[in-house]
Amino acid sequence: MRAAKRGLITAAVTVVCAVTVLAAPGTAFASPTPTPTATPSPKTSPTPPPSKDLEAVREKLDKLYHDAAVATDAYNAAEEKAQQQSAEIVELAKKIVQGQQKLDRLKDRAGAAARAQYRMGGLPPQAQLMLSDDPGQFLDGAGRLLQGERATKGLIGEMTRTQQDLKQYAQDASAQWEKLEAGRKAKAAAKKKIKQQITEAEKLENRLEKKEKERLAKLEREAAAKAQTAWLDTGILKEINSKASKQGKKAVEFATAQIGKPYEWGAEGPKTFDCSGLTSQAWANAGHPIPRTSQEQWKQLKHVDIKDMRPGDLIIYFDDASHVAMYVGDGAIIHAPRPGRTVTLAGAGEMPILAVVRPDA
Structure with a gap:
């Protein structure tokens, strides 16, 4: 019995230790070494590619970083689930x-009852009761016998339930x-996807001359400005006039204080952030x-609705x-855009806006 107890307790402790290893966050990868570019002759200057070629590069980069963002979300989701599952396993190990x-204590009680019967000569309580010549003792014993039978049944029932619980x-x-193991594999696959997309994007950027x-940066700014102007031209700002809630103000203050900090996929601060790491930490800071x-x-x-949004709301x-x-x-908006x-x-x-959501609705 004691060996079985030690075995279960050892197994439970092993589970807790293994969970700690499995749930550890992945190690961030280093940026790849830039691909060397040929040094142009001092007498000639390379002919810059047409704008349409750079526009194609911009679109390709947008797609690569978008795919990396999708993979980052999958990685973060797997990480969050791993933390929840690890906590559940630890609680189950404690149980x-x-x-x-508890089962050991119940077995001790059952053993004590058996030893007591042995000390009474091994006769069952019913036989001892029938051999009594004292009517008072007989009636008193009968009451105790019923109580003992109920207690014994209760003890056996409790032991059975405890074994079923275990x-x-x-x-x-x-x-x-x-x-947890399936989540670990999903997280590893997402990490590999992120690395592939970012590496390809960086290689593409590194092939460009200064x-x-x-x-390219100018094209990105122009595309962003064009989209913003088109959005503003709808007159949407005339409809948006809601004020931030108390918690919303705190979330905005937190996000504003992070301006200038680098993007890093999977990061939740305090030195680096990804997009949802920034928004989730801002609202956590707001309580x-x-x-x-x-x-x-x-x-x-x-x-x-977009027309009802207020500072602190999140735009998806x-x-x-x-x-x-x-x-x-x-x-x-304040956001963590992408790597680099x-x-x-x-x-x-x-x-392109998908929806507006309110954390403190």
Whole structure:
């Protein structure tokens, strides 16, 4: 019995230790070494590619970074689930230990009852009762016998339920372990996808000359400005006049204080952020925790009309909800755009809006 107890307790402790290893966050990868470019002859200057070629580069980069954002959301979701499943496994391990300790105590009680019977000559209580010549003792004994029978049945029932509980805890822990392992594989696949997309984007950018990069940056600014102007031309700002809530102000203050910090996929601060890491931490700082990923923020938080949005609300972008920003008023947002960029102030209409959600609805 003691060996079985030690085995279950050891197994439970092993589960807790293994969970700690499995749930550890992935190590961030380093940026690849830039691809060397040929040094032009000092007597000639390379002919810059036509604008349409750079526009194709810009569109290609947008797609690569968008795909990286989708993979980042998948990575963050797997990480969040792993943390939840790890916590559940730890709680189940505690229940297994506590259940085994309870079962041991019940067995001790059953053993004590058996030893007491042995000391009384091994006769069952019914036989001893029938051999009594004292009517008072007979009646008193009969009452005790009934109580003893009820207690024995109760003890046996409690032992049976405890054993069933232990079996269920073990099955639940095994199921959670399988989910945790599946999540680990999903997280690894997402991390690989992120690395591939970002590496390809960086290689594409590194093939450009300095002047090409400058023109590319100008094209990006022009595209963003064009989208923002088109959004503002709808007259939407005339309808948006709601004021921030108390918690919304705190969330905006937090986000504003992060401007200039680098983007890093999977990061939640304090030095680097990805898009949903910034928004989730801003609202956590405001005392109102929200889901970690942009997709879950879109799914779980209350949706509001664009005309009703107020500072602190979150704007979800793209059809797949792969990007999120915080609305700060006057048609502007604060967001962590993508690798190679920093947390910045931008126009709310620079990207296609999917929905507006309110954390403190």
